[in-house]
Amino acid sequence: MNINRLIAMTKRVLLQLWHDPRTLALLFLSPALLMTILKYVYWTNPDLFQRVAGSMLGVFPMLVMFLITSVATLRERSSGTLERLMISPLGKAEFIAGYAIAFGLASLVQATAVSSYAIWVLGLKIAGLQITLIYAAILDALIGLAIGLAVSTFAKTEFQAIQFMPAILLPQLLLSGLLIPREAMPRILHDISNFLPLSYAIDATRKVIANQGSILNDSLIIFLFLALLLSAGSLTLKRQTK
């Protein structure tokens, strides 16, 4: 891993984001809008808003990062820039880490803005620390990024990549404890959910909101998933075609 190339890679991805004000606006405004809608949907049941809104703070960055990573990587493939990079000295790990750092920073800003809005404007009560919540949200974003990167190799077009969201992300979302606590699900579903990264991401955000115990275990498990997914992603980036 060469630090100069890593910085160059990160800078380039951030620059591309910066040149795209519409995406930037959607990145911050749409989660805020959704939070506001949630607040009024649960107007008569504020406890439920507490539960759902907290988890949503982790879900937004993940969904967004999944989408922008899979589309961005596919765009690199289809425009030929990925091949251009594969014949340059840039390493695959540098390519992936560059995207991870750039989008990780974007999700840092997003999580900070959206959680602040939820806390100060919408009156979301968190028992834990906001900074821990932001940390958990970034972990969630990185999971979205890693899954997006992994699926982008199985998709030939942006069209297909987007279809992976209902196919891969939504089942995880349903099993993650967002709808009902995982413990209350039938045994077999609970067991399956133990093998899905998203479950730990939602657990972590929920623990921070309620200040119930440490999220150290959850983040360790998430890092393990990240390592697996990112190395799977780097294996599928081929310098040579058959």
Add this chain to the structure above:
Amino acid sequence: MSAAIRALNLNVQRGKSHILHDLTVEIPRGVIMGLLGPSGSGKTTLMRSIVGLQRIASGEIQVLDLPAASKPLRSKIGYSTQSASVYSDLTCIQNIRYFASLYSQNEKTPEQILEDVDLSRNAHQMAESLSGGERARLALATTLVGTPELLILDEPTVGLDPVLRVQLWELFKKLASQGKTLLVSSHVMDEADSCHQLILLRNGRVLAEGTPSELRTRSGKSRMDEVFISLIGGE
């Protein structure tokens, strides 16, 4: 001095189709080598094999005295694909700065490179708003980062009007005079005269090679497309 590229009994298969058949070519240093042939003749596959993007089934390729796809070659080869592979949401100078920063050594500064391809005035223009000719020159500029000795240009003039094509060929000559080896593919036969030497490909085999005048003499035709057709007939 040894050849810039030497391919020996090269066979390439993609899926079930056999693209290159026992191909043997040698490209000397410092020349503009034209790679001509109809579409589907294997030009792109040969170029991708040389830059190391295409896995080969059998045979051998030596590029600048190193086996193709070996790591030290990465800073010595510039390659541009048929579609201009640049980031359309970055400016010209940002594109070149980014590519240049991936190399530990750069022969020229990004500003000099843009000067070379006559894009200095467009330095701060977004790549997506460039015209076809400007975009082609930006794609060429991305091959000049690092310390390239060999430039592999896949149909760099495709879709451009005759004036822009002449300008690009002037640029290629300038680069060759700076000591670089260029392998340029085209299916426009009248571009052949701007090359020092030619390889005519057909169905993954070398149909003929030599200087433009040698090929003319051999076929007895004057126009390059007639030369090609007559050489096919003489197979």
